Amino acid sequence: MDKNHRISVLNNNFAVDQVREGLPVGVTLFNGEYLLTTRQVADFYEVEERTIRRLVEDNRKEIESNGYRNLKGDELKAFRIFGKDKNVLTKKATIVSVFTFKAFLNAGMLLKGSAKAQQVRQLLLDTAISVINERAGGSTKYINQRDENFLPALFQNENYNEKFRQALAGCVAMGQGKFPKFNNLIYKTVFKESARKYKEILDLGKKDRSRDTMYSEVLNAISSVENGVATLIRQEYDKKGGKLSKAETEALFRGLDDNPFLKPQIEDARAKMASFDKEFRRKNHISIAEYISPLNQEAYERFLGKKSKELSARISENLEEFKRLKDK
Numbered sequence: 238m239d240k241n242h243r244i245s246v247l248n249n250n251f252a253v254d255q256v257r258e259g260l261p262v263g264v265t266l267f268n269g270e271y272l273l274t275t276r277q278v279a280d281f282y283e284v285e286e287r288t289i290r291r292l293v294e295d296n297r298k299e300i301e302s303n304g305y306r307n308l309k310g311d312e313l314k315a316f317r318i319f320g321k322d323k324n325v326l327t328k329k330a331t332i333v334s335v336f337t338f339k340a341f342l343n344a345g346m347l348l349k350g351s352a353k354a355q356q357v358r359q360l361l362l363d364t365a366i367s368v369i370n371e372r373a374g375g376s377t378k379y380i381n382q383r384d385e386n387f388l389p390a391l392f393q394n395e396n397y398n399e400k401f402r403q404a405l406a407g408c409v410a411m412g413q414g415k416f417p418k419f420n421n422l423i424y425k426t427v428f429k430e431s432a433r434k435y436k437e438i439l440d441l442g443k444k445d446r447s448r449d450t451m452y453s454e455v456l457n458a459i460s461s462v463e464n465g466v467a468t469l470i471r472q473e474y475d476k477k478g479g480k481l482s483k484a485e486t487e488a489l490f491r492g493l494d495d496n497p498f499l500k501p502q503i504e505d506a507r508a509k510m511a512s513f514d515k516e517f518r519r520k521n522h523i524s525i526a527e528y529i530s531p532l533n534q535e536a537y538e539r540f541l542g543k544k545s546k547e548l549s550a551r552i553s554e555n556l557e558e559f560k561r562l563k564d565k
Contacts, residue, residue, distance in 0.1 A: 238358070240299065243346050244531035245516050247303055247339050251372065251541055252365040257338050260360070264338060267319050270304070271338040278336050278344055282351045289344060293334075296347055304337025369517055372541040377518045378439070381452045383545035390453035390460075397460040397467075404467035408474035409481050418483075422490045423466070427458045428507050429524035438520050452513055458506035461499055466490065504528070513540075 262281050264271040279286045293300055308316050309332045345357035373380045405415050421431045435447055469489045494503050507528040514520040516532050
């Protein structure tokens with residue numbers, strides 16, 4: 238498991254909490270945190286303490302980011318009262334290293350040669366997958382729609398998409414195949430994939446609308462490109478005094494992904510699509526794999542937490558507002 242995947246899995250608090258509730262490990266609840274000492278971690282994974290200490294030294298920054306730290310002074314005195322590690326209670330050490338439950342799991346994800354660590358890794362991965370599927374209603378195909386930003390982005394996109402279609406219909410001298418042709422160029426500009434390839438990766442059927450499965454950032458980037466290209470097409474049409482050829486229209490797409498006004502939005506869309514689909518849908522977009530980054534806790538809250546909702550519920554609650562956006 239690479240570092241990005243470890244970070245993403247450990248940021249899924251829903252899965253971490255479920256594992257903690259089911260894993261028989263003697264944690265100490267102290268100041269709102271579930272803590273274990275180095276000895277407890279070593280005992281659970283059935284390795285020597287020096288193995289855990291060496292693991293920390295080799296991966297200190299990562300494990301510290303998940304809550305590993307030293308207790309001393311008054312904090313250590315208070316911990317001795319509640320601590321479940323008898324060695325800590327009896328020893329007179331002035332500093333004691335502790336792992337939060339996330340740091341404990343982090344150690345298990347890094348530890349080699351421990352059967353218990355391997356079991357914990359598998360349990361955590363299985364739990365992460367089951368939690369996502371359960372909260373997404375059994376399927377992650379439309380997990381993007383649980384985001385409160387999805388419907389506004391989709392309705393806005395329909396408006397810009399219509400503007401793009403009208404520009405193609407009125408200003409480009411091609412037959413009926415022009416929209417699929419240039420729609421593919423829109424997709425390739427935003428995330429380096431054709432519409433067909435996108436549907437293949439997400440296992441979409443003929444009746445599935447690709448944009449119904451897209452995250453709001455992707456829809457917003459597509460809207461920006463469609464709006465920009467539609468404007469360029471009409472400008473070139475007016476300048477030429479007639480319809481553009483296929484080659485002239487294709488030329489308008491060159492370098493769009495490096496356009497300083499579009500580039501930040503396009504790169505954000507690539508990062509969100511590559512990262513979200515890898516963790517939520519277990520799908521890999523090879524063309525934008527370089528944009529994969531770990532998911533933070535906010536991402537899980539956005540699609541799985543209290544703010545996330547089934548699309549039907551969100552429509553019912555905001556029907557009038559969505560009508561206004563759609564008709565805008």
